[in-house]
Amino acid sequence: MNYAEITGWGSYVPPLLMTNDDMSKIVDTSDEWIYSRSGIKQRHYTHVSTGKMAWLACERALASAGVSAEEIDLIILGSTTPEEICPNTASYIKNELGATKASAFDLNSACTSWFYGVNVASDMIKAGSIKKALVVGSERISLAMDWQKRESCFLFGDGAGAVLLEESQTPAGLLSGHMSCVPDSRECLHLPSWGMSPLHFTDDLFISLNFEGQEIFKSAVKGMSDSIAQVLEKEGLTPNDIDLFIPHQANFRIIQSLAKRLDFPMEKVVVRIDEYANTSAASIPLAMCDALQDGTIKPGMTILTATFGAGLTCGAGVIKWGERVEPIGISDKNIPEFEGTVFDLMADSFVHYGVDAEHLLTKA
Numbered sequence: 300m301n302y303a304e305i306t307g308w309g310s311y312v313p314p315l316l317m318t319n320d321d322m323s324k325i326v327d328t329s330d331e332w333i334y335s336r337s338g339i340k341q342r343h344y345t346h347v348s349t350g351k352m353a354w355l356a357c358e359r360a361l362a363s364a365g366v367s368a369e370e371i372d373l374i375i376l377g378s379t380t381p382e383e384i385c386p387n388t389a390s391y392i393k394n395e396l397g398a399t400k401a402s403a404f405d406l407n408s409a410c411t412s413w414f415y416g417v418n419v420a421s422d423m424i425k426a427g428s429i430k431k432a433l434v435v436g437s438e439r440i441s442l443a444m445d446w447q448k449r450e451s452c453f454l455f456g457d458g459a460g461a462v463l464l465e466e467s468q469t470p471a472g473l474l475s476g477h478m479s480c481v482p483d484s485r486e487c488l489h490l491p492s493w494g495m496s497p498l499h500f501t502d503d504l505f506i507s508l509n510f511e512g513q514e515i516f517k518s519a520v521k522g523m524s525d526s527i528a529q530v531l532e533k534e535g536l537t538p539n540d541i542d543l544f545i546p547h548q549a550n551f552r553i554i555q556s557l558a559k560r561l562d563f564p565m566e567k568v569v570v571r572i573d574e575y576a577n578t579s580a581a582s583i584p585l586a587m588c589d590a591l592q593d594g595t596i597k598p599g600m601t602i603l604t605a606t607f608g609a610g611l612t613c614g615a616g617v618i619k620w621g622e623r624v625e626p627i628g629i630s631d632k633n634i635p636e637f638e639g640t641v642f643d644l645m646a647d648s649f650v651h652y653g654v655d656a657e658h659l660l661t662k663a
């Protein structure tokens with residue numbers, strides 16, 4: 300039987316930080332309010348595109364597996380913030396990597412996009428139609444933050460995380476995955492201008508997130524719990540058999556509620572929301588890369604993951620880690636840093652959303 304083992308991993312976290320204190324200079328909020336309601340302390344904002352971040356995360360994933368780009372059969376970019384709708388951003392990543400034979404597509408199920416992608420690629424590998432796939436979650440969601448909406452603008456950050464899946468005969472990788480979509484819950488998380496449907500040729504594009512926080516909170520906990528129950532049952536496991544839980548990082552209180560429902564100890568839960576905020580499709584692979592880097596993931600661990608996003612899409616999976624937790628190689632590729640502050644970076648966005656931040660800029 301074929302399995303789709305995770306043999307490579309890599310991430311890119313943009314260096315510019317927007318802390319809660321920074322945010323309180325442009326929005327009527329405070330570090331105390333944000334941290335106590337969400338667990339977020341800061342978020343990273345990118346000066347480069349979704350594709351560029353994804354490319355570097357993939358370079359690092361390939362190096363960590365000791366695999367060359369020419370060997371890759373498929374690249375899936377999970378993202379809500381691709382560079383363009385046409386052509387897709389996955390083909391940009393393919394070209395930058397030099398993954399000559401790879402097919403490439405974008406997958407958008409919002410924050411669940413990376414996890415949905417891992418399901419698709421794993422099933423293709425298990426079925427024998429491909430042997431090696433890169434699945435990367437990358438988001439430049441900072442550009443969609445409406446600074447007039449203090450209830451949502453603090454929640455999101457940018458970044459990218461990638462894994463390499465390879466055909467293997469040992470039971471490793473995604474053993475069971477469950478994907479779902481909660482009925483009649485499309486409107487509680489909605490970017491109405493993000494696509495072709497509202498296009499009026501005379502209007503300026505104005506992107507603004509519609510958001511019902513408490514509705515999302517409830518649906519997310521229920522949707523993820525249901526998916527977790529499905530995958531645990533399929534694998535014949537109970538929460539006691541799980542060594543580590545890597546959930547989507549949207550709100551610390553959502554993660555806590557989920558752990559409580561499962562009667563799962565928080566010490567075995569990977570929490571990175573304080574550092575990155577919600578990076579949407581990148582959140583789980585980013586947390587996974589950090590957990591490998593700091594030695595939290597150990598050989599042979601049974602890992603549970605669960606996620607939700609606009610739609611509301613949901614999912615959960617049981618991942619068996621293989622024997623190797625150290626990278627084979629380290630990529631020397633990088634992205635030049637931005638010259639300026641996070642306020643300089645976001646200057647156009649502040650103007651667009653009608654926020655006066657002129658006094659915070661170091662650049663004329």
Ligand SMILES: CC(C)(COP(=O)(O)OP(=O)(O)OC[C@H]1O[C@@H](n2cnc3c(N)ncnc32)[C@H](O)[C@@H]1OP(=O)(O)O)[C@@H](O)C(=O)NCCC(=O)NCCS
Nearest residue numbers: 328329332336337410449450512513515516549550607608
């Ligand atoms: C967004 C979220 C943190 C808000 O927490 P909450 O406890 O539901 O807070 P509420 O929306 O009820 O707001 C409570 C009060 O704080 C105020 N408030 C909202 N945003 C604020 C901010 N940034 N700073 C200070 N006060 C704020 C509200 O105006 C409200 O004031 P009122 O009581 O005087 O009316 C929470 O609902 C959440 O995380 N939901 C899920 C979001 C999510 O995961 N989205 C991503 C999906 S992938």
